[in-house]
Amino acid sequence: MTTLRTEGLTRRFQGLVAVKDLSFHLDAGEILGIIGPNGAGKTTFINLVSGITMPSSGRVEYKGRDITYMPAHERARIGIARTYQLIHPLENLTVIENVMIGSVFSRGKSLKEARRSAEAICAELELDRLDRDTAKLSMLEIKKMEIARALANEPEALFLDEVMAGLNSDETKQVIGTVQRIAAERNLAVGVVEHVMGVIRELTQRVIVLEAGELIAEGPYEKVSKDPRVIEAYLGGAA
Amino acid sequence: MNRNLLRILAALVAVAAVALPAFAGAYPLQVARNVILYMALAITWDMLLRSGQISFGIAGLFGLGAYASVLGVLRAGMSPLLSIAFAGAFAGLAALLIGFLILRLRAIYFSIVTLALAEIFRIVIQNLHDFTGGPEGLVLDGVILGGSASGLYWLTLAGLAVALGASWWFEKSKFHFALTAIRNNETAAKSSGIDIFRWLLATFVITSVIQGFLGGIYGQSYGFATPDSVFDANFTLLPLAMALLGGIHSTVGPIFGAVLLGLAAEWLKLQIPYGHLVVYGVIIIIVILFIPGGLYGLIKKANRASEGRKA
Numbered sequence: 001m002t003t004l005r006t007e008g009l010t011r012r013f014q015g016l017v018a019v020k021d022l023s024f025h026l027d028a029g030e031i032l033g034i035i036g037p038n039g040a041g042k043t044t045f046i047n048l049v050s051g052i053t054m055p056s057s058g059r060v061e062y063k064g065r066d067i068t069y070m071p072a073h074e075r076a077r078i079g080i081a082r083t084y085q086l087i088h089p090l091e092n093l094t095v096i097e098n099v100m101i102g103s104v105f106s107r108g109k110s111l112k113e114a115r116r117s118a119e120a121i122c123a124e125l126e127l128d129r130l131d132r133d134t135a136k137l138s139m140l141e142i143k144k145m146e147i148a149r150a151l152a153n154e155p156e157a158l159f160l161d162e163v164m165a166g167l168n169s170d171e172t173k174q175v176i177g178t179v180q181r182i183a184a185e186r187n188l189a190v191g192v193v194e195h196v197m198g199v200i201r202e203l204t205q206r207v208i209v210l211e212a213g214e215l216i217a218e219g220p221y222e223k224v225s226k227d228p229r230v231i232e233a234y235l236g237g238a239a
Numbered sequence: 240m241n242r243n244l245l246r247i248l249a250a251l252v253a254v255a256a257v258a259l260p261a262f263a264g265a266y267p268l269q270v271a272r273n274v275i276l277y278m279a280l281a282i283t284w285d286m287l288l289r290s291g292q293i294s295f296g297i298a299g300l301f302g303l304g305a306y307a308s309v310l311g312v313l314r315a316g317m318s319p320l321l322s323i324a325f326a327g328a329f330a331g332l333a334a335l336l337i338g339f340l341i342l343r344l345r346a347i348y349f350s351i352v353t354l355a356l357a358e359i360f361r362i363v364i365q366n367l368h369d370f371t372g373g374p375e376g377l378v379l380d381g382v383i384l385g386g387s388a389s390g391l392y393w394l395t396l397a398g399l400a401v402a403l404g405a406s407w408w409f410e411k412s413k414f415h416f417a418l419t420a421i422r423n424n425e426t427a428a429k430s431s432g433i434d435i436f437r438w439l440l441a442t443f444v445i446t447s448v449i450q451g452f453l454g455g456i457y458g459q460s461y462g463f464a465t466p467d468s469v470f471d472a473n474f475t476l477l478p479l480a481m482a483l484l485g486g487i488h489s490t491v492g493p494i495f496g497a498v499l500l501g502l503a504a505e506w507l508k509l510q511i512p513y514g515h516l517v518v519y520g521v522i523i524i525i526v527i528l529f530i531p532g533g534l535y536g537l538i539k540k541a542n543r544a545s546e547g548r549k550a
């Protein structure tokens with residue numbers, strides 16, 4: 001079943017076209033890789049889908065419903081969650097409170113119920129000592145907390161914008177396992193942005209490649225990584 | 240510190256506050272009434288600050304409330320007590336309409352607009368001569384509760400109780416989560432389903448209702464309202480300085496700050512007329528530069544450090 005679909009999605013910033021005429025779909029139970037060189041438009045694309053940025057033109061559909069101009073907080077409530085490339089811990093709330101807010105506001109739970117479900121999510125992600133300030137967390141714990149906060153919305157579509165960045169290889173392995181597990185258990189539609197190709201290869205069933213805002217290739221990682229346009233885009237970016 | 244001990248202490252202070260007229264003369268009661276009024280305003284200012292919005296408009300809503308209540312009695316024949324409730328409702332309605340226009344603004348833009356609005360209220364009221372009495376203002380036939388010193392004190396204390404109750408409710412309810420999340424990171428707040436505008440509007444209206452209500456109490460307590468008295472910038476500056484000194488983002492901080500600064504101001508007023516204003520300014524600067532958490536912040540930090548040592 002298609003959870004999320006875009007058609008001709010475009011976002012301009014003054015002269016620059018950050019996302020250009022992008023059509024894609026994301027299905028329940030699928031983990032999709034979203035890759036491309038720096039500045040390709042990956043984060044902007046997630047912003048468009050999650051309502052943080054509004055498109056210049058095009059259309060976003062969630063479970064058959066047009067949500068192109070729906071505000072971000074409403075999208076969180078109907079089941080679209082995400083994490084941020086630049087981490088966004090709420091520093092005046094404790095770890096458990098950070099996770100609770102999705103349950104409280106997206107799901108409308110009482111504080112008591114929200115605390116209980118946040119505790120369950122944190123246990124699932126092996127995040128402990130939940131009454132700590134976020135300032136005391138390691139990078140791994142912050143990343144887990146951000147995933148937990150997204151999950152507290154009880155989403156059907158989840159976007160992870162470079163959650164592995166800043167983690168060592170053991171921690172990366174751990175988070176890959178966690179993402180696979182939570183996605184499978186919840187039959188989530190997941191979009192993952194990562195720069196490390198090993199992560200993409202291991203985690204995703206399908207990949208879309210962006211370059212300068214345009215979708216230039218789509219398919220399983222093994223196939224896409226041999227596409228001359230993709231190789232050119234990455235080499236061009238590196239040169 | 241022991242939680243139960245703190246509760247007992249708070250209960251004792253509350254009892255002492257209610258019983259004060261039994262053993263204090265007219266002058267100390269008058270001073271206490273002032274401190275209590277400013278304390279209540281400081282708390283309402285802090286409640287909105289918990290969302291990150293800095294209002295310079297307290298005097299505007301306070302003055303609006305004072306006029307609403309005096310006009311309610313003079314022009315609509317309301318009883319003084321009813322007029323105080325009306326003052327809260329009127330300020331709340333004004334805040335609701337204004338909120339739709341200004342709560343999309345952030346940071347300095349929001350602050351400046353609230354400051355300007357307070358000035359606009361004052362100028363409009365000053366120029367509606369026939370209805371508001373213009374610059375000379377309005378005088379009531381008598382003061383509420385027959386002007387009894389203890390009666391007026393208890394009335395103001397009731398105003399404080401409303402502010403305290405609301406602030407405590409904010410700390411214990413979803414407001415705490417919504418406002419803190421909005422203050423820390425609006426983008427993350429949105430992505431967790433928080434309707435930022437709705438929470439800001441609710442907070443702005445609730446705090447304005449209380450500010451208007453306090454203005455009503457003030458107007459009825461003195462039996463008059465003039466543009467210069469009820470829109471005095473002190474009603475904005477003093478609560479702000481008190482909350483900053485005591486410690487922002489809490490109920491306890493503004494209470495500390497109001498007691499300290501209120502009493503200091505009273506003493507300074509006698510020593511150097513107008514000198515107290517300089518002192519407020521200096522305190523605001525020192526606190527912002529050196530103790531951004533205020534005194535309550537210092538205590539919390541010390542407490543945490545000692546608990547850390549125990550652990």
Ligand SMILES: Nc1ncnc2c1ncn2[C@@H]1O[C@H](COP(=O)(O)OP(=O)(O)OP(=O)(O)O)[C@@H](O)[C@H]1O
Nearest residue numbers: 013016018036037038039040041042043044045085
């Ligand atoms: N708010 C904005 N205003 C102006 N330009 C922007 C804005 N947001 C993004 N851009 C531009 O849009 C382009 C795409 O940026 P985006 O952050 O989406 O890329 P990305 O693929 O996520 O890159 P990275 O891998 O470095 O995270 C960049 O050129 C960026 O400078």
Ligand SMILES: [Mg+2]
Nearest residue numbers: 042043044085
């Ligand atoms: Mg990015």
